Amino acid sequence: MFESLSDKLGSVLSGLSKKGRLTEQDIEDVLRAVRLALLEADVDFKVVRQFVKNIKEKAAGEDVFGSLTPGQSVVRIVQSELTAILGGQSEELVRSGSPPTIVMMVGLNGAGKTTSAAKLALKIRKETKQDVMLAACDLQRPAAIDQLVQLGKQIDIPVHHEDPAGNSPLKVAQNAIKAARASNAYWLIVDTAGRVAIDDDLMSELEELRDKIKPTETLLVLDALTGQDAVRSGGEFHSRIGVTGMILTKMDGDSRGGAALSMRSATGVPIKFIATGEKVDAFEVYHPDRLAGRILGMGDVASLIEMAEEEVDFEAAKALEKKLRKAEFDLNDLLDQFKAIKKMGSITDMMGMIPGLGRMKGKLNPADMDDSKVARIEAIILSMTAEERRNPKIINGSRRKRIADGSGTSATEVNQLMNQFTQVQKMMKRFARGGSKRGLMGMLSK
Numbered sequence: 001m002f003e004s005l006s007d008k009l010g011s012v013l014s015g016l017s018k019k020g021r022l023t024e025q026d027i028e029d030v031l032r033a034v035r036l037a038l039l040e041a042d043v044d045f046k047v048v049r050q051f052v053k054n055i056k057e058k059a060a061g062e063d064v065f066g067s068l069t070p071g072q073s074v075v076r077i078v079q080s081e082l083t084a085i086l087g088g089q090s091e092e093l094v095r096s097g098s099p100p101t102i103v104m105m106v107g108l109n110g111a112g113k114t115t116s117a118a119k120l121a122l123k124i125r126k127e128t129k130q131d132v133m134l135a136a137c138d139l140q141r142p143a144a145i146d147q148l149v150q151l152g153k154q155i156d157i158p159v160h161h162e163d164p165a166g167n168s169p170l171k172v173a174q175n176a177i178k179a180a181r182a183s184n185a186y187w188l189i190v191d192t193a194g195r196v197a198i199d200d201d202l203m204s205e206l207e208e209l210r211d212k213i214k215p216t217e218t219l220l221v222l223d224a225l226t227g228q229d230a231v232r233s234g235g236e237f238h239s240r241i242g243v244t245g246m247i248l249t250k251m252d253g254d255s256r257g258g259a260a261l262s263m264r265s266a267t268g269v270p271i272k273f274i275a276t277g278e279k280v281d282a283f284e285v286y287h288p289d290r291l292a293g294r295i296l297g298m299g300d301v302a303s304l305i306e307m308a309e310e311e312v313d314f315e316a317a318k319a320l321e322k323k324l325r326k327a328e329f330d331l332n333d334l335l336d337q338f339k340a341i342k343k344m345g346s347i348t349d350m351m352g353m354i355p356g357l358g359r360m361k362g363k364l365n366p367a368d369m370d371d372s373k374v375a376r377i378e379a380i381i382l383s384m385t386a387e388e389r390r391n392p393k394i395i396n397g398s399r400r401k402r403i404a405d406g407s408g409t410s411a412t413e414v415n416q417l418m419n420q421f422t423q424v425q426k427m428m429k430r431f432a433r434g435g436s437k438r439g440l441m442g443m444l445s446k
Contacts, residue, residue, distance in 0.1 A: 005261075006295050008037035013075050013296065027059055030074065042227040044262040047085055054081050079292050086288035087264040091245065091272055093124070096216045100133070100180040100188040104213070106206055106241060107221035108233060109194040112249035114144055116221045116275060117191040118151035119283040120247070123273070125157065130186035135176035136161035137169040137209070140193040148191055155280055158183070169193060169205065173213050190215065198233065203240045210241060217244050219272065222259070224248045230259045234267045245272035248286075252276045260291070329425065331389040335381045338374055379407035380417055392418060 012033045031052050038048045058077045095101045103120070107113040121132045134152050136159055138144035145161050152159035160176035173190055180188040192209060195202045210218060220243040222230040230248075237243055246267075248260055251274045263271055271286045381389060383406035388395055395403070395418065404411045 005041040044266055047262050047265045051085055079296055082292040083289045085265050086291055087270055090287045091270040094216050099186045102188050102215040103217045104190045104215035105219055106192055107194055109196055111221045111223040113221040114147050114191050116247050117189050119280050121157045121189050122155045122280055123283050124187050132157055132187040133180045133185040134159040135190045137172045138191050138193040139164040139169055170209055170212055198236050206241050219245050219247055221247045223250055224259045225250045227259050231262050231266045238267055238269050243269055245270050247273045249275040331381050338378055380414055383407040
């Protein structure tokens with residue numbers, strides 16, 4: 001996400017930070033480039049105008065021309081203002097004084113409302129360790145109930161649903177509240193009906209539901225790919241329903257990011273979560289400061305650490321450390337590491353979270369970062385016998401052909417993996433002997 005905007009802002013600001021002295025013309029040139037980059041990213045022009053004005057005023061107020069590091073000072077001001085228009089601070093879900101805390105999901109059809117309800121339920125359970133229930137109150141879309149039930153089974157979260165014939169969303173929601181109380185669920189997430197476009201019938205139905213069930217949170221789900229249409233929809237929903245927060249979906253498909261950059265300033269409603277993929281765990285808390293760091297190529301180490309803490313098995317990591325110290329690292333261990341990385345997300349996404357690497361993504365060979373390349377390596381290893389994984393030295397010509405055929409690859413690719421793994425083993429042996437620095441430098445110099 002934000003690749004296009006990140007590339008443009010990164011190139012503008014990297015050139016600026018290298019300058020030892022700035023003139024007023026330098027600032028004007030940079031602001032012009034920043035303004036153009038934001039407009040091309042589909043950011044609302046009023047937001048862009050205020051953003052550029054704030055940077056100009058702060059740059060003058062801090063006397064960046066007389067600063068020892070004028071370029072870096074301007075970059076810091078840009079980061080601060082970018083964080084501000086993205087929302088400033090992350091905002092957590094508000095909890096009810098007595099359970100269940102009711103979260104009502106609203107939005108148009110196609111925005112990903114039902115999927116987001118399940119993703120949110122999983123996120124809440126992971127972080128709070130509390131019981132969550134889902135309620136299927138979308139009786140308009142035929143497949144909505146079945147979709148939520150299937151998602152509930154997938155994540156092992158109960159779904160309250162009823163036959164839509166002769167029923168109403170309000171009645172189903174009220175029964176769901178009773179069921180949540182009876183099962184001592186701390187949270188109840190209510191999936192509601194949407195429409196292809198905003199109309200009075202939809203809003204009246206949602207208003208009645210809101211007034212009767214009194215949700216603690218009303219979250220509006222918006223499709224980031226619709227750009228300024230999402231911003232307009234957000235304003236209309238908020239004026240009628242009074243939403244307390246927003247969820248932006250399909251952020252992984254939006255390279256420009258204009259909706260996210262405009263949303264808070266244009267609607268006054270905080271973005272609370274973003275969906276970054278189709279998987280049920282591709283769902284993040286929205287952190288404006290971290291997102292600003294990603295956009296400017298400064299990384300997002302905090303999110304990377306959180307992802308690792310959620311996905312990494314630390315007992316397995318300790319066992320791996322022992323094997324590394326004894327130089328016993330084999331292909332089974334390599335396969336385990338690939339699986340752990342895949343759980344954390346795509347390689348390119350993780351690169352964007354590492355300071356300095358975000359700007360390098362466009363300069364590197366995409367084939368070297370391709371997630372499918374990792375999948376092919378996994379297929380090769382999985383086509384080996386247990387003994388071959390433990391002791392790759394026994395793999396001869398006929399075994400290579402069998403492994404290539406079984407993995408849908410070529411003997412050349414199997415050879416490449418064997419050669420690379422031999423190099424890794426050599427490096428591990430150097431680590432085990434205590435010559436880690438020399439060993440690593442030796443590997444890099446080859």
